[in-house]
Structure formats: structure tokens, C-alpha cells
Amino acid sequence: MNLKSVVKLVLALTIPTVIGSFWYYSQKQANLEVENYNKDQKDHPTTDRTTVKNYKLQEVSDDNELKWQLFAKEGVVMSENHDVLLQKVAIQYFDGKNIKMEINAPVGKTNEDSRDVILNSTDKQKVEVLSESGKTKLSADKISINSKNDFEASKDVSIKWANQASVFGNTISGSFKDSGFNNLTVKGNTHAVLACKQTKVD
Numbered sequence: 491m492n493l494k495s496v497v498k499l500v501l502a503l504t505i506p507t508v509i510g511s512f513w514y515y516s517q518k519q520a521n522l523e524v525e526n527y528n529k530d531q532k533d534h535p536t537t538d539r540t541t542v543k544n545y546k547l548q549e550v551s552d553d554n555e556l557k558w559q560l561f562a563k564e565g566v567v568m569s570e571n572h573d574v575l576l577q578k579v580a581i582q583y584f585d586g587k588n589i590k591m592e593i594n595a596p597v598g599k600t601n602e603d604s605r606d607v608i609l610n611s612t613d614k615q616k617v618e619v620l621s622e623s624g625k626t627k628l629s630a631d632k633i634s635i636n637s638k639n640d641f642e643a644s645k646d647v648s649i650k651w652a653n654q655a656s657v658f659g660n661t662i663s664g665s666f667k668d669s670g671f672n673n674l675t676v677k678g679n680t681h682a683v684l685a686c687k688q689t690k691v692d
Contacts, residue, residue: 538569545574547600558583558639560600560607572602579609581635583666590622590670593633605637617643619671625652626671628662639666649674656683 545565549557563578581593595609595617609617611631619628631645642663649671650656660678664671 540567540569541565542567545576547574547602547605549605555586556584562598567602574600574602576600581607583639585668588622591619591666593617593619595633607635609633609635616646619643621670626650627652628671630662635666640664641666647676649676654684658682 542565543563545562545567546559548559551557559582560576561580561582562574562576564576566575568574576598577596579593579595579598582589583591593609596612596615598607598609600607609632611617616629616631617633619633621627626649628643628647628649630643630647633641633643635641640663642661644661647660647662648656648658649662657676657680659676659680662674662676664674666672
């Protein structure tokens with residue numbers, strides 16, 4: 491066999507190997523890209539989100555009077571379920587044109603359809619509810635409010651009436667109807683502290 495024939499034979503034997511190696515490498519790269527894509531999809535779901543600065547939600551009565559309004563410095567609206575993630579939240583309850591009660595929380599969540607609200611504390615700030623006069627204050631790590639304005643406060647809960655008493659418990663539930671604290675029920679590890687004036691004895 492002459493040199494030319496040997497070269498042709500080597501080339502003929504090498505070409506399938508090269509093609510096979512190229513196919514294997516391409517397949518491996520394709521699989522790797524699919525794995526990376528799936529991981530990225532898992533880490534960053536393609537849920538449509540809309541960020542709204544100075545987010546606002548409110549409810550009016552049949553007489554077109556404002557019942558309550560929710561403000562947040564930022565709201566992230568999820569298009570798939572209409573949940574809204576909230577930052578720096580304030581909710582005001584009205585009696586006519588007067589603000590009767592206000593709730594403040596660092597973070598929370600609401601739903602634009604159900605109008606349910608969940609407010610949560612952070613290490614630096616608790617969820618607080620303050621009456622119009624400032625004489626009644628409820629604080630908790632978490633407060634859940636439904637569309638009927640029934641609420642449940644949980645985790646490290648207290649309610650204080652200025653110069654009267656403080657009540658502590660695991661949960662305090664009730665209603666914000668009529669823009670006030672109504673039908674309060676305290677459960678779990680309940681105790682109270684009465685405010686007493688100190689009298690100096692000579």
C-alpha cells in the first residue's frame with residue numbers, strides 16, 4: 491500500500507471519530523445549558539411583578555364615605571394572584587372624616603381581591619395599633635386582618651390603656667369595626683398589670 495492510500499485510510503477512519511466527538515461535546519453542552527436554564531427558572535420564577543411606589547388601597551361605604559385606607563411606601567403586585575408585598579405600611583380607619591385609629595408596620599402583605607391584610611414586625615419595629623386619642627395601644631409581632639375587619643394579633647402581644655392597665659398574652663383577637671377595639675379576647679399566658687399612682691408617706 492503506497493503512502494497516498496495510507497493517508498486516505500487514516501482520514502477515513504478519523505472522520506467518524508471526529509464527528510462522534512463533536513456530537514458528544516455538543517450534546518453535553520446542550521444538557522448543561524438546559525440544566526442551567528432550569529436552575530435559573532427555579533431560583534427566579536417568571537412571575538410577573540409590578541412595583542408601585544406609594545401604593546394605596548382603600549374601602550368606601552355604600553354612602554361613598556371612606557372606611558379605611560392603606561398606604562405603603564412600596565407595593566409589589568403579583569399579577570397571578572393579586573397579592574401585594576408591602577414595605578412601610580400604614581392603615582387608617584375613619585369615622586366620617588376623622589381618623590379614629592391607625593396601624594403601622596414595617597412590612598406586610600395584602601390581596602387586592604379579598605382585602606385581607608397580614609402585617610409583620612422586624613427586629614427593629616413591631617406592628618402597632620394606636621387609637622385616635624393615643625390612649626390605647628396594641629403591639630404585636632404579627633397582626634392579621636380580614637375583609638370584615640376582624641383581627642388576630644399574635645406573638646409577644648400587649649394592649650395598653652394609658653394610666654389604667656396593660657394586658658399581655660400569646661394572642662389578642664377582636665374587631666376593628668366602628669373604628670375601635672371591639673370584642674377583645676386574650677388567650678395564652680395571659681396576665682395584666684394595673685397602673686397605680688404612688689403616694690408619698692411622710
